Amino acid sequence: MQPENKVSLVGRLQAMRETRFGAFVPVLLALAAIWIYFGLAVPLWEYWGDPDAQSMRFIFLSPRNIYNLFMQSAVIATLAVGITVVLLLGEIDLSAAATAGVCAALLGVLVLMGVPAPFACLIVMALGIVIGAAQGILVAYVGIPSFVVTLAGLLGFQGVMQKILPTGNLNVGDPFVRAFARVLLPDALGWALGILCVLYFAWTVLRKQSQRSARGLELDSPAATWGQIAFFGALVLATVATLNSYRSVPMLIVLLMVITALVGWVTTSTPYGRAIFSVGGNPESARRVGIDVKRIRVSAFAIVGLMAAIGGIFGASRFGSVSYTAFAGGSLLLESIGAAVIGGTSLFGGRGSVWNAILGALVIGSLGNGLDLSGAGAADKLMFSGAILLLAVAIDAVSRSGTTER
C-alpha cells in the first residue's frame, strides 16, 4: 500500500494541471526558457566568444524582433485557437491550414474579380464555416473518425487550392485586405487600449472576489487575486511598450486578441462552452444530461473552419499575397496543431484553453525566430520543434495518466 503523503512527480504535475493557473505554467516556462536562451544566453556567448565585439547585441529581445515575432505568429495563433476548440472535444482537424489556403486563395480571386473586399471577406468566412460544418457532419453523423475526414480534407483542399491558383501564387494588393496587417494604432490609442484592458480585468477579478465574499463562497487567496492582476497588467503593458517602441500596436494583433477573447469567453463562460468541455471529458455523461453531442461536434468543426478562414484573411493581409507553400503546402498546419498542444490543450479532449494556444504559437514562433537569428538551418528548426512538441504531449500524457489511475 502506498503511503498517502508520498507525492510523485506525476502526482505533482497532475495536481498542478488541475489548478486554475497551473495549465499556463509549462508553456510559460517553455517560453521563458526560449526567450532567456535566445535573448540572453546566445548574445552573452557570442560576446565572450568574440574578442572584437564592442558590445552585446540583444537582437532577439529587440522591439523590432518582438514586433516581427508577434506578426509571424499571428496566423499560426489564429488557426491554433480554432484547432483548440476541436481538440477540446478530443477530435482533430488536419485540414485547417488547407482550408485557410482555399479561403485565402478565393479571397484573392474575388477581390481580383472586383468583388468589394469586405464582402469577399464575409464570403470566405462563410465558406470556412461551411467547410468545417461539412466535415463535422461526416464526423458526428456518419461516424468517420475526424483524423480520416480531415486528412481527406487536407488532401482535397490542397488540390482545390492548386486549382484556384494554377501558378501557385497570387498577389493581393487590395487596401482593405492589406489594412489588417498594415494599420497601426497610434501610440496613445495603444496605451489607452492596454490600460483599459488591464483596468477591466482588475475590475472583473476584484468584483468576482467581492461577490464570492458576499455569498460566503470560498475565496481566492490575496496572492492569487493580485498576482493574476499584476501578471496580466505587466504582460499587456510590456507588450504595448515594446510594440510602441518599434512601430506601434498593429491592428492584426488587436483583432487576434479580440477574436481570442471572444472564443475564450464562449468556451469557458457559456452553456455551449461547458457542453464542449463535457463532451470532451465524457461524451456519455453529456448525452445523459441532454446535451446534443452530435450538434456540438458539428459546431466545433464549424468554428475551426471559421478560424481557418480568418487565418487565411490575416495571412493574405500580412504576406500581401496568397501562395500554396504559405498555407496548404507548408508547415502552417503542424505549427498550428503544435501551438495548441504546446499550449497545454490535451489531445485526449476536455482540457485546454485558447489563451494557451496563443502562448503555444509564441513558443513555436520564438523557436523558429531564434533559430533563424542564430543562423540555424531548416533541419535544426524542424528537429527542435519536434522535440518541444514531443515534450508537450509527454507532459499531457503523463498528467492524464495521473488522473485516470487515481
Add this chain to the structure above:
Amino acid sequence: MSQTKQSMGPTAPSPHLRVSDIHKRFGGVHALKGVNFEVARGEVMALVGDNGAGKSTLMKVLAGAHTADEGQFFIDEEAVSVNSPHDASDLGIQIVYQDLALCENLDVAANLCLGAEPIKPGFSFLPRFLRPLDDLEMEVRAQEAIDRLQVKTLKSVRAKVGGLSGGQRQAIAIARAVGADGSVVMLDEPTAALGVAQTRQVLDVVKRLRDTNHAVVYISHNMRDIFEVADRICVLRHGANVATWNKNDVTPDQIVSAMTRGLDKEAQNAA
C-alpha cells in the same frame, strides 16, 4: 411480515413509485415476466438477484431507458407512463449508473449543474446557449447539494472530479441525481469498486437520502451493505419476483438461497 409474488405485504408503507405486471422481451428472451415492484418515500428498497435475474432490465425500465412491453406505472397511486428517460426524469425518477458518468475534467459544481446551468440575468437578447453562466450561483447550489448529503470529506466544490476518491465521486453522482428533482433515486452497485472507508461514506449518503424522504432503490450483491441500509429487500429470479421481505424478517442466507434456488416450501410458508 412480508410478501408474496403479487402483493407487497401488509407492512409495506404507501408506495411512491409502484409498477405492476411488467413484461419485457428482447427477441425470444422474456427478461421480465410480470414483475411487481414498489418503493415508498423515506425507504430504501434493495433489489437483488443473481446475474440475469432481471435487476438491470427492471432498473432500466423504471428509468425509461427500456420501454416495458406490458405493465403499469404509478406515482403516488396515480397511473403514469414512462416511455423515455425524459419521462422518468420528469416524474422525479433518477438513476446513478455504476459508471457514474461524471466529467473528470470539470469541477464538482460544474458536474452537479451540467445540462441545467444557472444563467446570469439580463442577457435575453442572446440565445440561451450563449448566455453567460452564473458560476457563483452554480457553486452555491453545489455547496447546498453537498451539504444536504453531508459529504464532509469534500473540501471544495471547485475541486476537479478527476482528483476525487471513488466514494466522493459516488456521492457527487448521487447529489446530481437528487439535485435534478429526484424523488426516486436508483443506485446501481454503488459500492462495487470502493474500499471500506469509501463504502462507509456512500452508505451514510444513502441513509441520508432516506432521512430526507427520498425513495431509494439500491441494487447490490453485497449482503452486508444491503442489510445495513435497506428497509425491504426485493428478490428477483429468472425475470420474476421471488419475494419481498422486510429486512428484519429475513437472514442473508435466506436471501442468497432465494436468489439462487427460489423459495423452498419452508420459506414459502414463512412468507
